[in-house]
Amino acid sequence: MDALIEKLKGQIIEQLNLVEVKPADIKPDAPLFGEGLGLDSIDALELIVLLEKHYGIKIQNPADGKKIFESVRTMAEFIKSNGKD
Amino acid sequence: MELIITSYCKIKRNTIYLEGNKIISSNSENPSYFFAEAYKTLELNYPKFHKMDMLSKLGFLATETLLSIPKAFGTEFLLRNNLNQISIILSNHSSSLDTDRIYQKSISNKDQYLPSPATFVYTLPNIVIGEIAIKHKITGENAFFVSEKFDAELLVNYTQELFKEANTNAAICGWVDYDDANYEAFIYLVEKATDSIKNANFKALNQTLLNQLFL
Amino acid sequence: MEIFTSYHHIISPLGFNSEENYSAVLANKLGVKKINFGKLNNLFCLSVFSEENLNTVSQEINNSHLFTKLEKLSIFSIQQVLNKSAVSLTDKKTLLIYSTTKGNIDLFENQLPNLISKKRMYLSTMANEIGNYFGAVNKPLVVSNACISGLLSIIIAKRFISSGQFDNVIVCGGDLVSEFTVSGFKSFNALSVNPCKPFDAKRDGINLGEAVATILITKNKNLKTNSSMNIVNGASANDANHISGPSRNADGLVQAIQNTLKNNSEIKIDFINAHGTATPYNDEMESVAFERAALSEIPANSFKGYYGHTLGAAGVLETILSIEAARHGQIIKSAGFETSGVSGKMNVVKEYKTQTINSILKTASGFGGCNAAALFVR
Structure with a gap:
C-alpha cells in the first residue's frame, strides 16, 4: 500500500502539473481538495483521467469521485479494491 | 478624449522587453524552459502558472511584466483604475491551434482515448484573458480577435469606442500568438491622458505608434 | 445614431x-x-x-x-x-x-x-x-x-x-x-x-x-426590415473567478447586464433570451444574476433545448430567433423546462404565449469567465 501511495503522489504531481509540490508535501491522509494543494474542479476531472490512464479504471459516475479522491490513501484503497495495483 | 500608452511589453525570441529595454533574456531554445525561467526570474509565485497552456503562459508573462514587477510603471495602473473598468482586448493569428493539436493527440487513437479536460479548456484563445483577469480580479470588457496580422487600426478604433462608452477607464491590449514553438507577445496599457498621469514618456495611442512598437 | x-x-x-x-x-x-x-x-x-x-x-x-x-x-x-x-x-x-x-x-x-x-x-x-x-x-x-x-x-x-x-x-x-x-x-x-x-x-x-x-x-x-430592432446597448464582463466554472455569485453576468441597462432605465424589458446551457452550474449562476438584476418577473427562455449549444453560432442564432419572436408577438417556450431547478427566481416560459414584445435582453456566458448582454428595442 505504501509503495502504491508513493507512486500515486508522483502521478498526481505529473497529471496536475503541480510543479512546485514535492511528493513529501502530500500527506497520505490529508484531504486532496479544500486546502493545501489548491486543487479545483478541473483537477478532480483530471484525477479521473489519471485512474484510467495508469490503472485502466473507468469511473462511470463522476459523483463517486468525491469519496475516491478524499486523500491519496482513499485513492490507493480504491485502486486496490479494483485489483488494479 | 486623448488616450495614451502608459507602458508596454514585448516577448519574442527568448527575451522579454519592458518599454523597449531587455529585462530577461535566455539561451534556452525551448519555449517551455524559457517561460519557466522567466516565471522564476519575475518571482511571480503563482503555482497555477504551471497548469496554463503555452498561449496563456505567454500572455500572462507579458502582463505580469507590466503589472507585477517592482518599479515597472504599470504596477500603479491597477491602483489608479477601478478593476471593473479595465478592459482586456487581445488578438492573435493562431487562436488556440497549438493546444488544439495537443488535445487532438489525446483523442486520435481509439484504443488510447484519454481526453484531458485540463487541456480542452485551453482550446479557446480567450482563456488567456480569463487567466489575466483572475490574477488581478479585473472584470471589465473582454474581446479576443483573430486576424492574419497584427491589426493596429482595429485595436485603436475598438479601444477608442470602448472608452467612449464609459464602462472602460483603462485597457490591457495587444497581440499574443503561440504556434508550434513560434511565439510573440506585445501587450500595452491604455489610459486616459489625465493631469495626474501626465508624463513625458507617455505617447498618444495611434496606429503609427502601435505599428512602431510592435516591430 | x-x-x-x-x-x-x-x-x-x-x-x-x-x-x-x-x-x-x-x-x-x-x-x-x-x-x-x-x-x-x-x-x-x-x-x-x-x-x-x-x-x-x-x-x-x-x-x-x-x-x-x-x-x-x-x-x-x-x-x-x-x-x-x-x-x-x-x-x-x-x-x-x-x-x-x-x-x-x-x-x-x-x-x-x-x-x-x-x-x-x-x-x-x-x-x-x-x-x-x-x-x-x-x-x-x-x-x-x-x-x-x-x-x-x-x-x-x-x-x-x-x-x-x-x-x-x-x-x-x-x-x-x-x-x-x-x-x-x-x-x-x-x-x-x-x-x-x-x-x-x-x-x-x-x-x-x-x-x-x-x-x-x-x-x-x-x-430597415419589419423585424429590425435597435441595438440600444451591449456590454461584456469577466467573472475573474475561474477559467471553466461559472461564478457562484454571478458577478460577471450581473455587471454585463447592469452596464447594458445603465442609462436605459426607461425601457421596460419584455422578454429575456438567456444563455441557459442546461449544465447545473451555468443555469444556477444565470438565475442568481437575473434575480440580483431585479429581472425575476420577466418571461425568459433558452433555445438550447431545440438546437443544443451551437457555440460560436449560438449568440447570433438566438438573437435572430428572439427578434423573430418579437416581430410575431410570440413568446417561445423554453424547451425541456418543467420545474425550476435553480435557486434564483426566474420566470422561465413553459407554454407558448402571444404577447407584445418591444424589447429583448439577450445574455450569454462562457469559458474563460466571460459574460455578455445586449438590449434590443423595436
Missing part, C-alpha cells in the same frame, strides 16, 4: 432559412436527437446536419469542392443575407465579422479533400476564404471568445459602426459538432444523453449542435 439589426439567415438541422427555423421552434420541433457519434460510437444527444442537407447546400455554391463543410454552410448563409439586402462585401464600408470557437476543427479527423490545405484550420485563413468568395475588400475579422462569441460579435459590430469605420457589418456565427468538441465536453462531464433541460430541476448537461447564422447590423435606414 441608430444602429439596428436588418436581414438575417439561419441554417440548421431545423431549417434552411430564418422562417423555417422560427416555424420549427414554434411547432416545438427539436433539432437535438439521440445518435451514436464519434470514434467510440457512444450515444449522445446532438443536433447535426444530414448528408442530404449538406448536398443541398453544396449545390448552391460555385466550386463547392474548394470549400470545407463549415465554409460551405457559411457561404450559403451569408449569400442569402447579401442577396436580400443588396449589401456587398466589395464595399469598403462593409465588414464581415466571423464568430466561431473552433472553425474547421473537423479537418483534424477527416481526410483533407484535394485543394484544401491544412492552413484552413487557422481561423483567419478560413474567414478569408469565405470573404474572398464574395470579393470582400476588407479582411474579415474573427471573434473567438468562447460561448459569448456570437453575442459579443453583434456588440462589436455596433461599436465599429458607431466609431465610423464601417456602415454595415455582416455578423456570421458558425460551429460544427466534432469529435473534438464532443469528447472535450464529455471529459468535463457536461453532456446530457437526453434532450437538454435548461433551468429545469432534472437538467444534467448540455447537448451540442451545429448551425450557421448570419445577421446584418447597419445604420443605413433603407435597410
Whole structure:
C-alpha cells in the first residue's frame, strides 16, 4: 500500500502539473481538495483521467469521485479494491 | 478624449522587453524552459502558472511584466483604475491551434482515448484573458480577435469606442500568438491622458505608434 | 445614431432559412436527437446536419469542392443575407465579422479533400476564404471568445459602426459538432444523453449542435426590415473567478447586464433570451444574476433545448430567433423546462404565449469567465 501511495503522489504531481509540490508535501491522509494543494474542479476531472490512464479504471459516475479522491490513501484503497495495483 | 500608452511589453525570441529595454533574456531554445525561467526570474509565485497552456503562459508573462514587477510603471495602473473598468482586448493569428493539436493527440487513437479536460479548456484563445483577469480580479470588457496580422487600426478604433462608452477607464491590449514553438507577445496599457498621469514618456495611442512598437 | 439589426439567415438541422427555423421552434420541433457519434460510437444527444442537407447546400455554391463543410454552410448563409439586402462585401464600408470557437476543427479527423490545405484550420485563413468568395475588400475579422462569441460579435459590430469605420457589418456565427468538441465536453462531464433541460430541476448537461447564422447590423435606414430592432446597448464582463466554472455569485453576468441597462432605465424589458446551457452550474449562476438584476418577473427562455449549444453560432442564432419572436408577438417556450431547478427566481416560459414584445435582453456566458448582454428595442 505504501509503495502504491508513493507512486500515486508522483502521478498526481505529473497529471496536475503541480510543479512546485514535492511528493513529501502530500500527506497520505490529508484531504486532496479544500486546502493545501489548491486543487479545483478541473483537477478532480483530471484525477479521473489519471485512474484510467495508469490503472485502466473507468469511473462511470463522476459523483463517486468525491469519496475516491478524499486523500491519496482513499485513492490507493480504491485502486486496490479494483485489483488494479 | 486623448488616450495614451502608459507602458508596454514585448516577448519574442527568448527575451522579454519592458518599454523597449531587455529585462530577461535566455539561451534556452525551448519555449517551455524559457517561460519557466522567466516565471522564476519575475518571482511571480503563482503555482497555477504551471497548469496554463503555452498561449496563456505567454500572455500572462507579458502582463505580469507590466503589472507585477517592482518599479515597472504599470504596477500603479491597477491602483489608479477601478478593476471593473479595465478592459482586456487581445488578438492573435493562431487562436488556440497549438493546444488544439495537443488535445487532438489525446483523442486520435481509439484504443488510447484519454481526453484531458485540463487541456480542452485551453482550446479557446480567450482563456488567456480569463487567466489575466483572475490574477488581478479585473472584470471589465473582454474581446479576443483573430486576424492574419497584427491589426493596429482595429485595436485603436475598438479601444477608442470602448472608452467612449464609459464602462472602460483603462485597457490591457495587444497581440499574443503561440504556434508550434513560434511565439510573440506585445501587450500595452491604455489610459486616459489625465493631469495626474501626465508624463513625458507617455505617447498618444495611434496606429503609427502601435505599428512602431510592435516591430 | 441608430444602429439596428436588418436581414438575417439561419441554417440548421431545423431549417434552411430564418422562417423555417422560427416555424420549427414554434411547432416545438427539436433539432437535438439521440445518435451514436464519434470514434467510440457512444450515444449522445446532438443536433447535426444530414448528408442530404449538406448536398443541398453544396449545390448552391460555385466550386463547392474548394470549400470545407463549415465554409460551405457559411457561404450559403451569408449569400442569402447579401442577396436580400443588396449589401456587398466589395464595399469598403462593409465588414464581415466571423464568430466561431473552433472553425474547421473537423479537418483534424477527416481526410483533407484535394485543394484544401491544412492552413484552413487557422481561423483567419478560413474567414478569408469565405470573404474572398464574395470579393470582400476588407479582411474579415474573427471573434473567438468562447460561448459569448456570437453575442459579443453583434456588440462589436455596433461599436465599429458607431466609431465610423464601417456602415454595415455582416455578423456570421458558425460551429460544427466534432469529435473534438464532443469528447472535450464529455471529459468535463457536461453532456446530457437526453434532450437538454435548461433551468429545469432534472437538467444534467448540455447537448451540442451545429448551425450557421448570419445577421446584418447597419445604420443605413433603407435597410430597415419589419423585424429590425435597435441595438440600444451591449456590454461584456469577466467573472475573474475561474477559467471553466461559472461564478457562484454571478458577478460577471450581473455587471454585463447592469452596464447594458445603465442609462436605459426607461425601457421596460419584455422578454429575456438567456444563455441557459442546461449544465447545473451555468443555469444556477444565470438565475442568481437575473434575480440580483431585479429581472425575476420577466418571461425568459433558452433555445438550447431545440438546437443544443451551437457555440460560436449560438449568440447570433438566438438573437435572430428572439427578434423573430418579437416581430410575431410570440413568446417561445423554453424547451425541456418543467420545474425550476435553480435557486434564483426566474420566470422561465413553459407554454407558448402571444404577447407584445418591444424589447429583448439577450445574455450569454462562457469559458474563460466571460459574460455578455445586449438590449434590443423595436
